[in-house]
Amino acid sequence: MARIFCKYHPTVPARWTCRACGIDFCHRCMQAEGSDTPHCPVCHQAAESLGSGNVIEPFWQRLQAIFAYPLQLHPLLFMLGLTVLGVLIESVAGRTLVGWLVGEIVLYVVFLKYAYVVLERTAAGHLDAVPVTWEAIATELELPFKQFFILFLIYAINASLANSGHTGLLFLSMFLSALLLPASIMVLAIEHSLLSAINPVILLDVMRRIGPPYLLLWLFLFLLMSGSGEVRGMLLAYLPSAFAVPIGGLVSYYVTLVIFHLLGYTIYQYHEELGFHVEQDFEAEAEPEATPAIPGLREVEILFHEGKLDEAKDRLLALVTREPGEMAYRERLHRLLVHTRDIEGLRRHSADYVSRLLLHGKPSEALRVFTDAYRLDREFKFGDAKQRHRMAELLANNGQDRAALALLNNLHRDFPKYEGVPEAYLLVARILSEKFNQDDRARQVLDFIESRYPDSPVLGEVRTYRRVIEQVTAQGG
Numbered sequence: 156m157a158r159i160f161c162k163y164h165p166t167v168p169a170r171w172t173c174r175a176c177g178i179d180f181c182h183r184c185m186q187a188e189g190s191d192t193p194h195c196p197v198c199h200q201a202a203e204s205l206g207s208g209n210v211i212e213p214f215w216q217r218l219q220a221i222f223a224y225p226l227q228l229h230p231l232l233f234m235l236g237l238t239v240l241g242v243l244i245e246s247v248a249g250r251t252l253v254g255w256l257v258g259e260i261v262l263y264v265v266f267l268k269y270a271y272v273v274l275e276r277t278a279a280g281h282l283d284a285v286p287v288t289w290e291a292i293a294t295e296l297e298l299p300f301k302q303f304f305i306l307f308l309i310y311a312i313n314a315s316l317a318n319s320g321h322t323g324l325l326f327l328s329m330f331l332s333a334l335l336l337p338a339s340i341m342v343l344a345i346e347h348s349l350l351s352a353i354n355p356v357i358l359l360d361v362m363r364r365i366g367p368p369y370l371l372l373w374l375f376l377f378l379l380m381s382g383s384g385e386v387r388g389m390l391l392a393y394l395p396s397a398f399a400v401p402i403g404g405l406v407s408y409y410v411t412l413v414i415f416h417l418l419g420y421t422i423y424q425y426h427e428e429l430g431f432h433v434e435q436d437f438e439a440e441a442e443p444e445a446t447p448a449i450p451g452l453r454e455v456e457i458l459f460h461e462g463k464l465d466e467a468k469d470r471l472l473a474l475v476t477r478e479p480g481e482m483a484y485r486e487r488l489h490r491l492l493v494h495t496r497d498i499e500g501l502r503r504h505s506a507d508y509v510s511r512l513l514l515h516g517k518p519s520e521a522l523r524v525f526t527d528a529y530r531l532d533r534e535f536k537f538g539d540a541k542q543r544h545r546m547a548e549l550l551a552n553n554g555q556d557r558a559a560l561a562l563l564n565n566l567h568r569d570f571p572k573y574e575g576v577p578e579a580y581l582l583v584a585r586i587l588s589e590k591f592n593q594d595d596r597a598r599q600v601l602d603f604i605e606s607r608y609p610d611s612p613v614l615g616e617v618r619t620y621r622r623v624i625e626q627v628t629a630q631g632g
């Protein structure tokens with residue numbers, strides 16, 4: 156009965172498993188499209204469902220909530236109302252047949268009908284209390300009578316065995332009827348069919364589908380029923396019967412609602428195994444932290460975890476092609492290219508990514524991505540002249556002078572028409588002089604600007620800067 160958890164999210168119960176790879180996946184790692192079974196992202200074979208029983212919180216871990224169920228406002232008022240009504244009828248009609256019929260039978264039928272509605276709604280995944288409405292009580296009132304009939308049938312079989320003196324058979328029959336009763340109530344609630352609810356084949360199938368937890372369920376029910384009997388016995392022994400009877404009745408209402416809610420919850424927990432449709436989205440409920448991961452990336456992360464880096468890369472390239480504007484795909488691709496030291500890939504894809512980040516007004520991210528690539532590839536370049544120039548300024552501001560120089564190297568050859576070349580080369584001269592003390596080379600760059608771009612608007616600045624260098628050189632020398 157231990158739950159299986161996702162390999163990649165160890166706190167999330169697994170929803171699917173791949174037998175071939177031996178990997179268990181949660182709902183987040185693998186999302187079924189519509190009603191289709193998803194495929195394993197690693198080996199592409201169809202995955203197998205682990206059943207709702209693995210995903211939904213098991214009933215034995217939420218007993219507190221199950222015991223608290225009848226104490227919510229609606230069921231509590233309903234139980235108290237029926238109890239008061241019972242006392243009133245008793246005091247008015249006393250020991251007449253009408254009094255007995257109304258006080259005992261009618262009230263109990265009404266109550267049992269409500270209990271069945273509780274069971275059905277819980278089975279569909281609604282865990283809040285059912286409001287008491289006329290519709291809930293009055294429609295399909297035959298359900299409690301079907302239940303009475305089943306109980307009568309069990310009693311009749313056991314009584315006839317007892318009379319015939321077959322002690323062995325009697326014990327077997329009593330054991331089997333007790334064992335099958337919870338399954339019978341569940342089947343009656345789901346199918347509303349008396350024949351199904353007494354069909355041993357169907358009942359055994361329900362037990363088999365739920366598996367060993369069925370026995371646990373049975374044990375709980377047994378303890379609840381005998382506990383309730385004990386309490387009523389004690390009430391009668393220690394209290395005057397005017398109090399003991401109604402309080403005892405209240406106790407059995409309470410225990411019945413707990414049992415029906417518990418049976419409903421068991422159907423909900425195992426609804427997939429039982430082939431029962433639920434209304435609540437149990438998969439979303441099973442996700443503790445709601446991190447809305449971008450769908451395509453789940454598969455990529457799994458492939459990455461499994462060391463299938465080439466496949467992860469192919470998958471990312473396909474995603475980038477399909478949705479060129481989705482930066483999360485480009486970011487993941489970039490990190491993968493860095494991880495695999497794929498120089499060719501960096502030059503193609505991360506270069507594009509840097510340009511886009513600059514266009515989107517994200518200079519610090521662009522700087523980070525560029526720096527990642529530059530660390531692996533001193534020749535790394537990207538974008539057009541303007542973008543390189545902008546990046547060189549960012550790099551210089553960030554103290555990455557060598558990278559700035561490398562990026563602006565041969566800018567005038569790569570982009571002969573770029574009008575910002577003089578300004579960019581003035582930056583080169585500044586870096587050479589101020590960061591590397593290469594005044595001679597700085598002067599050569601300034602000469603180059605003056606001779607090559609005599610009409611440039613930055614020429615004034617170039618001349619000023621040359622004088623600064625010359626003064627510094629004169630003082631230093």
Ligand SMILES: [Zn+2]
Binds near residue numbers: 161164
């Ligand atoms: Zn997962």
Ligand SMILES: [Zn+2]
Binds near residue numbers: 173174176196200
């Ligand atoms: Zn697989």
